[in-house]
Amino acid sequence: MPSFLIKKGTHPWSLGRFNRASLIxxxxxxxxxxxxxxxxxxxxxxxxxxxxxxxxxxxxxFHVASPELHPLYHYKTYVGGILLLTKQHYEMCNGMSNRFWGWGREDDEFYRRIKGAGLQVRRPTGITTGYETFQHLHDPAWRKRDQKRIAAQKQEQFKVDREGGLNNVRYRIESRTALSVAGAPCTVLNILLDCDTNETPWCTFG
Structure with a gap:
């Protein structure tokens, strides 16, 4: 049984944006x-x-949140929501791109990485609950600055990042908190992500 790691993102500036891929x-x-x-x-x-x-x-x-089951996203190349990978397979993809600040599109780019690594996405079979398999609690009104596409981000979001990933994510651990969830030991990491505003000016948003 693997231990579990819970990741939480922070930023030193009040206008810093969320980066799911970098936190993963x-x-x-x-x-x-x-x-x-x-x-x-x-x-x-x-x-x-x-x-x-x-x-x-x-x-x-293994894509647990299959398009046939996810209540919102139904396109066949979708691999977001819940995806399981061995550490070897994640390394083969060089992880995820760090260029995706704000919500969305990082998992679409990761699908291309999976295919480029010669890996095949598997999905659940025999699940009969359809779109009622999950409850989706996402509220687009929350943290509106993370919903918008700004500057060159509108074009960049559709490109494949062939250089960045595990090899160049920059961060600092602000704190570690040990706790237990349903008896499983967990560590909550409070992470400070570094952003090069020359490379990705959309990491901050006023």
């Missing part, structure tokens, strides 16, 4: 050798079916 990269790096696979799990997507499989994804990336 940080979670991967900080998990060390105590884990053999990772769960990229949106906190606003709650599983309602106990038949969902969160087991070791030995055969390849």
């Amino acid at each position: 990269n940080v979670g991967f790096l900080e998990s060390g050798n105590d884990t053999d696979y990772i769960a990229m799990h949106d906190v606003d997507l709650l599983p309602l079916n106990e038949q969902l499989d969160y087991g070791y994804p030995e055969a390849g990336p």
Whole structure:
């Protein structure tokens, strides 16, 4: 049974934006050798079916939140929401791109990385609850600055980042908090992400 790591993002500036992909990269790096696979799990997507499989994804990336089950996103290349990968497979992709500040599109770019690494996405079978399999609690009115596309971000969001990922994520750990969730030991990391405003000026937004 792997230990679990919960990741929380912060920024030194009040106008700093959220970066899900970079935080997942940080979670991967900080998990060390105590884990053999990772769960990229949106906190606003709650599983309602106990038949969902969160087991070791030995055969390849396992997309728990399949387009046939997710209540909002139904396109066939969608790999967001909940995705399980072995650490070896995540490294083969060089993790996720750090260029996606604000909500969205980082998982679409990651799908291209998965394919580029020669990996095949697997999905649940035999789940009969359809779009009622998950409860989606995402509120677009919350943190509006993370919803918008600004400056060159509108064009950049559709490009493949062939250089960045695990190899160049820059961060600092502000604090660590140990706790237990349903008996499982967890560590909450308060992360400060570094942003190069020359490279990605959309990481801050006034």
